[in-house]
Amino acid sequence: MKAITVLGSTGSIGTQTLEIVEEFPEQFRVVALSAGRNLTLFLDQISKHQPEAIALADETLLPEMRERLGVLSTADPSFKLPQIFGGPEGLEIVASWDHADLVVTGIVGCAGLLPTIAAIRAGKDLALANKETLIAAGPVVLPELKKSGSRLLPADSEHSAIFQCLQGTPWAENARLSTGLPTPGLRRIQLTASGGAFRDWSIQDLEKATVSDATSHPNWSMGRKITVDSATLMNKGLEVIEAHYLFGIDYDHIEIVIHPQSIIHSMIELSDTSVLAQLGWPDMKLPILYCMSWPSRFETPWRRLNLAEVGQLSFKSPDTEKYPCMNLAFEAGCIGGTMPAVLNAANEEAVAQFLEEKIHFLDIPKLIESVCDLHKNELIKEPKLSDVLNLDQWARIAVREFSCKGKTRISAS
């Protein structure tokens, strides 16, 4: 039986992870959970899974949490109170909880970075749904992985697809996950992109895109921030950077192909021109389960893919003019060092501003570009964790300043 810690248990990845635990009670048990603010759902999860430890990211909610857990414990004598932690330190304690075999990191955004590093330092295997960890802190995380021997299993559907396709290669056999070593025989990674909410919109129409337009994803049910990232294709750009660190492959050998049906989740091209693909319905549960069952395959009663029912799969090259974020990500990745951290933070902040209706949809790439340009002269090639964290803050402030001044179009370099 595998002991699982879930960071961000009330989010989209977290709830699906717990659903999987419930579906496979013989295989998995929960030892620790963390959540942000959704107390009611979190209490429900705690009562169901009875973890040994929990953490609340928002410390101000700790008193209420303790009280409600007390009520729970009084009502049900069989309920065992978990150890309760709060704030960033609390997250780290739970992330490195001793009894866990696998830590599923479903915290959205850069907030997941420190707990993820704590889990790595504790030698835990990780199911990584928090892509920002690698994007912002790849140069910091990779050496930590090497040191601790932790394995980084990708829970993102695209990276899971690549991971599944790579199973037969020496890469997977040696389990050199995330050590940055290239895979013999691997020539190219092709990430598929649905094209997001605006795949059928013209560039002109994008001027009028609203928050509600941008948060309606055609295929995947995901959080709001990542759905906007799908609409800008920044999500795919960030996945390119993630793939670079995860699979040790150069940016020249990573490509994006638009595939509206989201049935092929990604592909690898091998050196002899053979292409391997992983297919499935668009459902995050499969890649999450694979992280949990790997290297085994579990038997599930889930809906089986029927290609005759799907009928057609289509593909086209992405329109770089319509999706400037994609190129911004490729450029930031190629520059390396702290540039992806700045790109990622600027994107998080710009998307937040857009979701608060402070800026227009088309301002997102402009703000990111301006902040990245500004960072070019300050680039740190081999950053420390503190550099990454400082620049993350700096980039957010820079976006807010640009946006306040309506200066999204001005390059500050």
Next chain:
Amino acid sequence: MKAITVLGSTGSIGTQTLEIVEEFPEQFRVVALSAGRNLTLFLDQISKHQPEAIALADETLLPEMRERLGVLSTADPSFKLPQIFGGPEGLEIVASWDHADLVVTGIVGCAGLLPTIAAIRAGKDLALANKETLIAAGPVVLPELKKSGSRLLPADSEHSAIFQCLQGTPWAENARLSTGLPTPGLRRIQLTASGGAFRDWSIQDLEKATVSDATSHPNWSMGRKITVDSATLMNKGLEVIEAHYLFGIDYDHIEIVIHPQSIIHSMIELSDTSVLAQLGWPDMKLPILYCMSWPSRFETPWRRLNLAEVGQLSFKSPDTEKYPCMNLAFEAGCIGGTMPAVLNAANEEAVAQFLEEKIHFLDIPKLIESVCDLHKNELIKEPKLSDVLNLDQWARIAVREFSCKGKTRISAS
């Protein structure tokens, strides 16, 4: 450097195998060759690859062969005369040639059976393009493989696709090729079918199908017999039986899906619903090379797959009314024993009669069905090799008798 024997070197598979040897002179060398009747091409191949041994299936051509090889040797003093063999025994000697690491069996039809078994008994690894070997003699071949430790690598594009997708499974890790053991985690095999020459024809139009119609394959460049098998979908039916023996999977878990573009060469569905597919342009060189390079991947300058250029991949369920051969093969496979041998021989003979314009296209499945029906009461569950060979002859004669009497519609059971 891997030493290769090619059986059927002047055929479609054979010539492509030798092209690969020429492309990778550091990796491969030819030690033995066999051919049927095409002396001119065969002499050319012999002069180029200077094998240690050769065999001519047609013994009557041996005197001419010796003479022309003599001329070759006189003209070029550096040319070393190979040992020359002829007839069925000659094929077996060459098939089990001591210095070979891998025997590529490109002989079409049941004629490949005895040399293939000779190679297995000599403990050679095999690249199997001759699917009839397994279909007709699965119950004979599997125990031989187990005894000798030979590994059967599939050169058929569909089975290569499945083999490639299975690389990450315990099945491939233990190299339990063709020992009939099921693969943990494997739920279903999906063989893709182009639909052949008549995929856009109505059932009514098939009445008028000519030899020239049936031998024009839309996607693959192959021999005439196999192209007709594509048009009837018997090729796919035979591949179902081949897959059953090769991967140890029940007929209930093998499916056919029509995929006109022939880009996805086949798929596997794993127990957690994940589907893995292998993709590429329709070109037999890739699956042949994979047999030769396995478990490595070689670097080739071949044309790379570009899905944006392909645009669309489509899929539909096969029409069992239009393609009765498919069901005949499934039924023969499920019955097992000698039934697939009878089906295969009846098909070879019926296709030959069609190519000689003695019967109509739609008579092919009727003849096969009649002969299979006739065999039901004579079925041998655990045949010896001699049973398979006798029934192969019997089925051919039965087809000719039915066809002479115009009795294709009469069930003889």
